[in-house]
Amino acid sequence: MKQMEEMILREGVVLPGEILKVGSFLNQNIDTTLLGQMAEEIARLFEGQGVTKILTIEASGIAIAAAAGIAMGVPVLFAKKHKTSNVDGSVYSTVVHSFTHNEDYHVVVSRDYLSSSDKVLLVDDFLANGKALAGLMDLCDQAGAELAGIAIAIEKCFTGAGDRLREQGIKLESLAMIESMSEDGITFRS
Amino acid sequence: MKQMEEMILREGVVLPGEILKVGSFLNQNIDTTLLGQMAEEIARLFEGQGVTKILTIEASGIAIAAAAGIAMGVPVLFAKKHKTSNVDGSVYSTVVHSFTHNEDYHVVVSRDYLSSSDKVLLVDDFLANGKALAGLMDLCDQAGAELAGIAIAIEKCFTGAGDRLREQGIKLESLAMIESMSEDGITFRS
Numbered sequence: 001m002k003q004m005e006e007m008i009l010r011e012g013v014v015l016p017g018e019i020l021k022v023g024s025f026l027n028q029n030i031d032t033t034l035l036g037q038m039a040e041e042i043a044r045l046f047e048g049q050g051v052t053k054i055l056t057i058e059a060s061g062i063a064i065a066a067a068a069g070i071a072m073g074v075p076v077l078f079a080k081k082h083k084t085s086n087v088d089g090s091v092y093s094t095v096v097h098s099f100t101h102n103e104d105y106h107v108v109v110s111r112d113y114l115s116s117s118d119k120v121l122l123v124d125d126f127l128a129n130g131k132a133l134a135g136l137m138d139l140c141d142q143a144g145a146e147l148a149g150i151a152i153a154i155e156k157c158f159t160g161a162g163d164r165l166r167e168q169g170i171k172l173e174s175l176a177m178i179e180s181m182s183e184d185g186i187t188f189r190s
Numbered sequence: 191m192k193q194m195e196e197m198i199l200r201e202g203v204v205l206p207g208e209i210l211k212v213g214s215f216l217n218q219n220i221d222t223t224l225l226g227q228m229a230e231e232i233a234r235l236f237e238g239q240g241v242t243k244i245l246t247i248e249a250s251g252i253a254i255a256a257a258a259g260i261a262m263g264v265p266v267l268f269a270k271k272h273k274t275s276n277v278d279g280s281v282y283s284t285v286v287h288s289f290t291h292n293e294d295y296h297v298v299v300s301r302d303y304l305s306s307s308d309k310v311l312l313v314d315d316f317l318a319n320g321k322a323l324a325g326l327m328d329l330c331d332q333a334g335a336e337l338a339g340i341a342i343a344i345e346k347c348f349t350g351a352g353d354r355l356r357e358q359g360i361k362l363e364s365l366a367m368i369e370s371m372s373e374d375g376i377t378f379r380s
Contacts, residue, residue: 023303028267028270028300029302029303030259030266030267030268032260032262032263035256035260035266036260059249063252063253063266063268066220066253066257067256067257067260070229070260072222074222075219075220075222076222076225080249109218110218110219112214112219113213113214
């Protein structure tokens, strides 16, 4: 998606440790013109796929998921993060490892809101190592829900995690695909 | 807002401790038809007020703020919660007490994204005791930003916190105003 790539080139800051800072337009301060365009593009990419629900993870996926949900006319569910395993039987729960904070956290959704009749589109801001997505896919599995696909704002292609998902036959669409990045510049997959 | 009141009556569950559970349509599973209507109503209520930015707090305010930001054509900023005071000089920071979890947490926004040239609309899902809003207002004060007003999905009028803000001359608009609630029923302010 051209507008996303242009925004990354203009506003993104590459930091050591393969970190791309996009807080000025995507995951703290949100450019809502771009957000609206992203939502329309996600709706276009998954039109006719029978999506009944969007699932994301708090906090930075919520804005993208909400905008896409409005554009697609489907409800949005967000999984919550807990630092402890203190969860009861009313939820589906899984464990995700955060490399950023070097800790495990529990991710839960209420059993009331995800079921075997759902066809789920996963939405998140970044795809790097794929650990958060694996957690969301596990929650869908536990609910017996079908995976319609995955929509990501920015994929770090150089980790290989996105291509491994595609090789499994999953419909993964990323609005910007970063092939390589350094302080000298960013290259997108064409 | 009629659609919000109807949804609360149909889906809301009143729990002991003056808790209203709205997870099925507002703050975990999100009804995006209602969300779109809420965004349009917030845009209508604050039209012509010169709003340059929407400020909310993670996580459950983000969806409403994002939808309103798209409807109003203004950027959305969300304040982040930290359990520790381990924040550096690049952020505005304040302390909010959570009655739900009975603990203090730090709320921060980057100094890069809020300034004295901003006229800010605060958006959140609930107004109960007003502590989260007071924190957001403090962040605006620190930035020298002007407060345009406050938009809330559900106000618990019986706490008096909303009326105290109105008495200060603040333009506070709540899409549903609950005058009283118990397991026997919910009464809205007309």
